[in-house]
Amino acid sequence: MQQVGNVVQYILNMGPSVMLPIMIFIIALVFRVKPAKALRSALTIGIGMVGINLVINLLTTNIGPAAKAMVKRxxxxxxxxxxxxxxAAAGAWGQPISSVLIPILLVVNLILIMLKVTKTLDIDIWNYWHMVAAGSVAYIVTKSWVFxxxxAILYMTFCLIIADRTAHSVQEFYGLEGISFPTGSSDAFGLIGIPVxxxxxxxxxxxxxxxxxxxxQKKFGIFGEPMMMGIIIGAAIxxxxxxxxxxxxxxGINMGAVMMLMPRMVKLLMEGLIPISESARDVLTKRYGEGREIxxxxxxxxxxxxxxxxxxxLLLVPITLFIAVILPGNRVLPFGDLATIPFYVSLIVASRKGNIIHSVIAGAIVITLALLMATDFATVHTAMLQGVVSLPAGSAQVSSLDMGGNFLNWILLKLAYVWNAIF
Known part of the structure; x- marks a missing residue:
C-alpha cells in the first residue's frame, strides 16, 4: 500500500503540465496517432497548460489580495x-484511503466506457482530487474503506454523466471539439446552476x-472588448x-491581460488536442460504427x-462577499476560492450561450446554496485538514466553496451519516 501511495504521489508531484502530456502521449498512441505526431501534440498541450496556469496564477494573485482588502475595509x-x-486537495491526499483511489478510479472510468455508461475518458488526472476528496470525507466520517x-466511484460516475450531458454545449460554445468537463466543482455547480x-x-x-x-462589444465599441471588460471589472474590484x-x-491592467491572454493559451492547447480527438473518432467509428464516440x-x-x-x-467576486455577509445561517467568509469562480460557472455560461446577465444571476443563486453547504461542511472539512495543512491564524473552523460548497460532496456527506447509522 505504501509503495502504491509513493508512486501515485510521485506522479502527482510532477504537476498537471507534466502529467497531462504523458497521459496524452499514451492515449494518442492507443488511438493510432503516429509517434512523432503524438509527441508533438502532447508537448504542445503541456506548453499550453503551462500558459494557462501562468494566466490563472495572475488572476489568483490579484483577486486574493483584493478580496482580503474588501473584507478588511x-x-x-x-x-x-x-x-x-x-x-482541500492537500487534505484529501493526506488521508490513508487516497493512495488506492487513483488506480481504482482509472479502471472504473474504462469499465464505464466499455459498458457505454459514459463517453468521457477523464484524462485530467490532476483533478481526480475531487473524487479523492469525496472518498476521504467518507473515510473521516465512517472509517470504512468500502464506503x-x-x-469516490459514485462521485466520478456523477461527474462523467454530467460531463456527457453538457458536452454538446461545451463543444459548441467554447469551440472545444471532442472535449467534455468532468471537473468535480464545475459539474456540481452546473448540476444546480443549469436548471436555475x-x-x-x-x-x-x-x-x-x-x-x-x-x-x-457591438454596443460599446472598444469599451466592450474583452480586454477593456477585464480592465473595467478589475479596476472596480x-x-x-x-x-x-x-x-x-x-x-485593471492585470485583469485585462487575463481576458486577452487566456483565449490564446487555450487555443494553443487545442492545437495539440484536435489531432488526437480526430484520430480517436476515426478509430472508434471504424470499430463500432458511426454512433460510437468518445x-x-x-x-x-x-x-x-x-x-x-x-x-x-469576476462579477461574482464582490457579489459572493455581499451574499456571505447578508445570508442568514452562513458563517463562511469566502476567500481562497474566489479566483476560481469562473470554473464553477463554466457549464452555466455555456448552457446560456454566453449570456452574462443570466449566468451571473444563476451563479449568485448557486453560490448562496454553496455557502450554506460549506457552513454545514465545516466540521468535517476542518477535521480533514488538521495535521495536513496549517489552518489560518485565529480560525476555529475552515471550509471551502470548491469542496464544502459542492452539492455532490454534500450529498455524499449525508449518505456517510446514514451509513454510520445503519452499520
Whole structure:
C-alpha cells in the first residue's frame, strides 16, 4: 500500500503540465496517432497548460489580495474561513484511503466506457482530487474503506454523466471539439446552476435581458472588448478594496491581460488536442460504427478562454462577499476560492450561450446554496485538514466553496451519516 501511495504521489508531484502530456502521449498512441505526431501534440498541450496556469496564477494573485482588502475595509466578520481548493486537495491526499483511489478510479472510468455508461475518458488526472476528496470525507466520517471507495466511484460516475450531458454545449460554445468537463466543482455547480439558469431564461422580466461579450462589444465599441471588460471589472474590484489610483490601474491592467491572454493559451492547447480527438473518432467509428464516440475529459480551466466566463466569474467576486455577509445561517467568509469562480460557472455560461446577465444571476443563486453547504461542511472539512495543512491564524473552523460548497460532496456527506447509522 505504501509503495502504491509513493508512486501515485510521485506522479502527482510532477504537476498537471507534466502529467497531462504523458497521459496524452499514451492515449494518442492507443488511438493510432503516429509517434512523432503524438509527441508533438502532447508537448504542445503541456506548453499550453503551462500558459494557462501562468494566466490563472495572475488572476489568483490579484483577486486574493483584493478580496482580503474588501473584507478588511468593510469589516466582514464570519467565523469559518474559506481556505480554497489547494488546501482541500492537500487534505484529501493526506488521508490513508487516497493512495488506492487513483488506480481504482482509472479502471472504473474504462469499465464505464466499455459498458457505454459514459463517453468521457477523464484524462485530467490532476483533478481526480475531487473524487479523492469525496472518498476521504467518507473515510473521516465512517472509517470504512468500502464506503469510501464507493463514495469516490459514485462521485466520478456523477461527474462523467454530467460531463456527457453538457458536452454538446461545451463543444459548441467554447469551440472545444471532442472535449467534455468532468471537473468535480464545475459539474456540481452546473448540476444546480443549469436548471436555475433555464428557469431564469423563461421568467418574465428576466428572459429578455441579454448581454454576451459580442453584444457588449457591438454596443460599446472598444469599451466592450474583452480586454477593456477585464480592465473595467478589475479596476472596480480594486476600488471596492480601497486601493489607491496606482493599485486600481495595476489591477485593471492585470485583469485585462487575463481576458486577452487566456483565449490564446487555450487555443494553443487545442492545437495539440484536435489531432488526437480526430484520430480517436476515426478509430472508434471504424470499430463500432458511426454512433460510437468518445470525449476527452479535460480541466474546466479551458472554459476561461471565453470572455463571458471570465467576466461572469469576476462579477461574482464582490457579489459572493455581499451574499456571505447578508445570508442568514452562513458563517463562511469566502476567500481562497474566489479566483476560481469562473470554473464553477463554466457549464452555466455555456448552457446560456454566453449570456452574462443570466449566468451571473444563476451563479449568485448557486453560490448562496454553496455557502450554506460549506457552513454545514465545516466540521468535517476542518477535521480533514488538521495535521495536513496549517489552518489560518485565529480560525476555529475552515471550509471551502470548491469542496464544502459542492452539492455532490454534500450529498455524499449525508449518505456517510446514514451509513454510520445503519452499520
Amino acid at each position: 468593510f469589516g466582514f466578520h464570519l467565523t469559518i474561513v474559506d481556505v480554497g481548493w489547494p488546501s 469510501s471507495i464507493i463514495s 439558469a433555464w428557469v431564469i431564461s423563461k421568467t418574465p422580466g428576466l428572459r429578455n435581458l441579454h448581454a454576451d461579450s459580442e453584444t457588449i 480594486a476600488a471596492l478594496g480601497g486601493y489607491d489610483v496606482a493599485g486600481i490601474l495595476k489591477m 470525449y476527452l475529459g479535460m480541466d474546466a480551466a479551458l472554459s476561461t478562454g471565453a470572455p463571458a466566463t471570465l467576466a461572469t466569474g
